[in-house]
Amino acid sequence: xxxxxxxxxxxxxxARFDQALNLRxxxxxxxxxxxxxxxxxxxxxxxxxxxxxHALSGSHHVAGVHANGSPGWWDNLVGPxxxxxxxxxxxxxxxxxxxxxxxxxxxxxxxxxxxxxxxDFPVVTVEDWVTTQARLADHLGIDCWAAVLGGSLGGMxxxxxxxxxxxxxxxxxxxxxSPKLTAQNIAFNEVARQAILTDPDFHGGHxxxxxVVPARGLRLARMMGHITYLSDDQMAEKFGRxxxxxxxxxxxxxxxxxxxxxxxxxxxxxxxxxxxxYLITTKAxxxxxxxxxxxxxxxxxxxRAKADFFVASFTTDWRFAPERSRELVYALLHNGLDVSYAxxxxxxxxxxxxxxxxxxxxxxxxxxxxxxx
Amino acid sequence: xxxxFGRFDFDxxxxxxxxxxxxxxxxxxxxxxxxxxxxxxxxxxxxxxxDPGNVLACVKNGVNVLQFDLERGLQGFEDDSFxxxxxxxxxxxxxxxxxxxxxxxxxxHEAVVSFPNFGYRRHREAIARGRMPVSEALxxxxxxxxxxxxxxxxxFEALCADKGIEIREGLxxxxxxxxxxxxxxxxxxxxxxxxxxx
Numbered sequence: 050x051x052x053x054x055x056x057x058x059x060x061x062x063x064a065r066f067d068q069a070l071n072l073r074x075x076x077x078x079x080x081x082x083x084x085x086x087x088x089x090x091x092x093x094x095x096x097x098x099x100x101x102x103h104a105l106s107g108s109h110h111v112a113g114v115h116a117n118g119s120p121g122w123w124d125n126l127v128g129p130x131x132x133x134x135x136x137x138x139x140x141x142x143x144x145x146x147x148x149x150x151x152x153x154x155x156x157x158x159x160x161x162x163x164x165x166x167x168x169d170f171p172v173v174t175v176e177d178w179v180t181t182q183a184r185l186a187d188h189l190g191i192d193c194w195a196a197v198l199g200g201s202l203g204g205m206x207x208x209x210x211x212x213x214x215x216x217x218x219x220x221x222x223x224x225x226x227s228p229k230l231t232a233q234n235i236a237f238n239e240v241a242r243q244a245i246l247t248d249p250d251f252h253g254g255h256x257x258x259x260x261v262v263p264a265r266g267l268r269l270a271r272m273m274g275h276i277t278y279l280s281d282d283q284m285a286e287k288f289g290r291x292x293x294x295x296x297x298x299x300x301x302x303x304x305x306x307x308x309x310x311x312x313x314x315x316x317x318x319x320x321x322x323x324x325x326x327y328l329i330t331t332k333a334x335x336x337x338x339x340x341x342x343x344x345x346x347x348x349x350x351x352x353r354a355k356a357d358f359f360v361a362s363f364t365t366d367w368r369f370a371p372e373r374s375r376e377l378v379y380a381l382l383h384n385g386l387d388v389s390y391a392x393x394x395x396x397x398x399x400x401x402x403x404x405x406x407x408x409x410x411x412x413x414x415x416x417x418x419x420x421x422x
Numbered sequence: 423x424x425x426x427f428g429r430f431d432f433d434x435x436x437x438x439x440x441x442x443x444x445x446x447x448x449x450x451x452x453x454x455x456x457x458x459x460x461x462x463x464x465x466x467x468x469x470x471x472x473d474p475g476n477v478l479a480c481v482k483n484g485v486n487v488l489q490f491d492l493e494r495g496l497q498g499f500e501d502d503s504f505x506x507x508x509x510x511x512x513x514x515x516x517x518x519x520x521x522x523x524x525x526x527x528x529x530x531h532e533a534v535v536s537f538p539n540f541g542y543r544r545h546r547e548a549i550a551r552g553r554m555p556v557s558e559a560l561x562x563x564x565x566x567x568x569x570x571x572x573x574x575x576x577x578f579e580a581l582c583a584d585k586g587i588e589i590r591e592g593l594x595x596x597x598x599x600x601x602x603x604x605x606x607x608x609x610x611x612x613x614x615x616x617x618x619x620x
Contacts, residue, residue, distance in 0.1 A: 415481040
């Protein structure tokens with residue numbers, strides 16, 4: 050590796066958990082496996098461990114490169130000398146339960162039937178993920194995370210950690226996230242699900258048995274998702290009304306560059322992502338609402354939390370708008386917790402949290418610098 | 423902006439704050455006042471600033487900072503949720519002065535404000551010469567100043583009298599020395615402890 054700020058070549062690891070897992074839905078799994086990666090060294094006190102939680106389409110592959118050359122999805126943030134500095138911290142990335150990158154999920158064998166789970170894999174929630182992540186922490190000998198962080202759905206997991214295991218997390222970084230989805234946000238997820246569920250190749254979620262994938266549904270879901278992850282301004286700047294082939298065609302092939310972009314993104318996604326995982330993950334997003342058990346009172350819901358918080362949002366993010374982050378910040382203030390909040394000026398909409406905006410990375414880096422190890 | 427006066431205004435504010443209080447500092451800059459109050463008084467403090475550089479400086483200083491726009495007011499903050507709400511040398515930088523002071527006294531039991539006195543002798547002299555004042559207290563040219571409201575000690579006290587804002591204590595300074603004689607003319611800086619009139 051010539052990039053000295055990369056953790057370099059990484060190889061995923063696997064852990065098996067044989068104790069039954071009772072899920073929020075009431076269903077249970079007899080056991081499960083999680084695929085994970087680690088970067089940096091766990092110190093002697095085991096006090097420098099940081100968990101990175103992934104969002105909808107992310108994975109355990111956070112940083113460095115795989116043998117096939119694929120970079121981690123947050124490689125610009127995590128590495129030696131980067132904002133989350135692997136010279137100081139022991140960083141863990143994990144593929145969530147129900148995922149399609151190797152952890153137990155719809156594409157795993159159901160021990161009860163000997164066939165792939167498919168649609169029979171239970172709906173899992175943010176709470177369930179945090180429970181399984183705690184078992185991974187036990188497995189790694191980590192009693193207390195120095196920090197748990199994530200963007201979007203990953204930020205929900207960081208928040209849930211502070212509620213479910215308040216004594217096992219010192220800092221939570223909740224980025225481009227929300228303490229619950231709005232109706233509009235759930236609505237987008239529902240359209241995505243309908244695209245998949247109504248694809249003739251879906252076969253009630255058992256498409257593996259038919260040797261097909263609901264690629265059309267997955268593609269539509271991803272195309273619509275992409276629209277919501279970008280900002281109007283950025284789309285105008287990046288694509289405007291540019292034509293791909295220089296003239297209007299007066300048919301339904303690609304006229305505009307934005308159409309070409311969305312089709313490309315949708316097609317690519319449909320080749321590697323699993324539709325059942327997509328369905329489960331959007332449900333996990335919709336269901337997350339820690340205030341729900343407190344009659345909608347977020348202030349009361351957060352009373353259990355003890356961690357210090359860093360909350361960040363992006364000015365052009367309308368899918369997880371700054372207003373949602375402020376709501377979380379005020380609830381943390383009510384509970385007297387230490388919290389810093391940065392509202393980053395960035396044109397890239399929800400996707401901003403994956404980019405390396407200088408102010409964003411400087412503030413995250415400064416926050417990590419003051420975390421004791 | 424707080425640095426231009428050194429630390430003596432910090433000392434005054436620290437004197438007004440009791441140990442262990444909850445403090446909100448509006449326009450907190452790099453967080454040095456909150457850092458000082460945490461060290462001297464063990465306060466649990468939060469700063470508010472909308473400037474990205476200041477937000478970064480606060481995080482580096484280990485100070486809780488909230489990047490909010492004060493022009494939107496303090497609507498998300500709960501009534502009586504802080505012992506003191508401080509606005510150190512920033513009152514002249516916000517448009518809705520009256521509304522903000524009212525909000526400070528809703529959110530805090532007491533408010534502390536400090537501001538440069540536009541009625542200060544040297545400022546009057548500058549105006550008399552036909553130019554806007556530039557001084558240690560007002561270090562900006564008119565075309566690059568962050569200040570949007572220009573008022574004197576007398577103006578401020580008239581506002582308080584008019585709007586039912588109780589002045590519990592006022593201290594006035596010129597080059598670090600306390601001024602008792604005609605502060606509206608002789609003081610470049612005013613500090614007030616404000617409360618709600620019962």
